Amino acid sequence: MALDARSDIAEVLAGIGRAWGWVLFFGLVTVGLGIVVLVWPDKTIVVVAVLFGIQLVIAGIFRFVTALAIDDAPGGTRVLLALLGVLSFIIGIYALKHVNVTIAALALLLGIFWIVNGAIELFTAIGQRGMPGRGWTILLALLSIVAGIVVLAYPDITLLALAVVLGIWLVALGIIEIALAFQLRSLGRQPGPLAPA
Numbered sequence: 001m002a003l004d005a006r007s008d009i010a011e012v013l014a015g016i017g018r019a020w021g022w023v024l025f026f027g028l029v030t031v032g033l034g035i036v037v038l039v040w041p042d043k044t045i046v047v048v049a050v051l052f053g054i055q056l057v058i059a060g061i062f063r064f065v066t067a068l069a070i071d072d073a074p075g076g077t078r079v080l081l082a083l084l085g086v087l088s089f090i091i092g093i094y095a096l097k098h099v100n101v102t103i104a105a106l107a108l109l110l111g112i113f114w115i116v117n118g119a120i121e122l123f124t125a126i127g128q129r130g131m132p133g134r135g136w137t138i139l140l141a142l143l144s145i146v147a148g149i150v151v152l153a154y155p156d157i158t159l160l161a162l163a164v165v166l167g168i169w170l171v172a173l174g175i176i177e178i179a180l181a182f183q184l185r186s187l188g189r190q191p192g193p194l195a196p197a
Contacts (some may be wrong), residue, residue, distance in 0.1 A: 019114075020181045021181070022065070022182055023177055023181035024177075026058065026059070027173075027174045027176070027177030028174065030058075030173050031171055031178070032174075034166075034167045034170025035167070035171065036167075036173035038164065038168070049095050049096075049099045051097055052106065053096035053099075054092070056091050057091025057093060057096070059092070063084055064081075065085075067081035070145070076125045077124050077127065077128065077154050080123070084117060087113075088113070094108065101107035103159050104155060104157075107155070108152070110148070110165075110166065111146050111149070111152035112152070114148030114151070117148075118142065119141070121141035121144065122142070123127070125141060127140045136179060136180050136183075139196060140173060140176050143169065150165060151165060
């Protein structure tokens with residue numbers, strides 16, 4: 001009985017993950033958050049931490065659902081994506097619960113997450129040649145790795161610089177997600193692992 005309920009829930013989540021509208025929604029929310037950060041880059045670290053946390057929580061849910069939706073992906077890929085979703089969710093909750101973090105701590109969280117996220121996305125895209133939106137996934141993975149390296153390379157980064165990097169990354173991620181959503185709509189296929197943070 002419990003197994004049936006779990007499989008029903010997994011089926012519903014997988015169905016949601018295959019919907020191109022879900023990808024479009026995530027892209028629009030991400031672009032919106034990026035624009036907010038870029039319009040007010042000199043706001044407090046609390047605002048930046050909250051926006052970062054919100055985006056990561058949404059990204060974590062998105063990633064986890066997407067991992068369930070990929071029927072033809074190898075088990076290892078699905079597990080990696082699900083783990084990345086859980087990691088994203090946990091870091092997002094941490095950022096929301098500890099909004100008074102220092103700039104250095106927030107930059108460290110951002111940098112490490114972006115590099116790990118990018119490496120997993122790149123590994124997934126290289127391993128799956130037939131994945132929808134593969135080119136977009138590779139582009140996003142490289143962007144994520146570069147953003148992470150930039151943030152970690154400058155440990156004395158200012159709030160303004162951190163906000164600008166975060167804002168640009170969120171807008172770029174959102175635009176790529178929106179483009180992928182329309183590509184999926186025209187192909188009538190399920191989403192690939194693209195989703196980040």
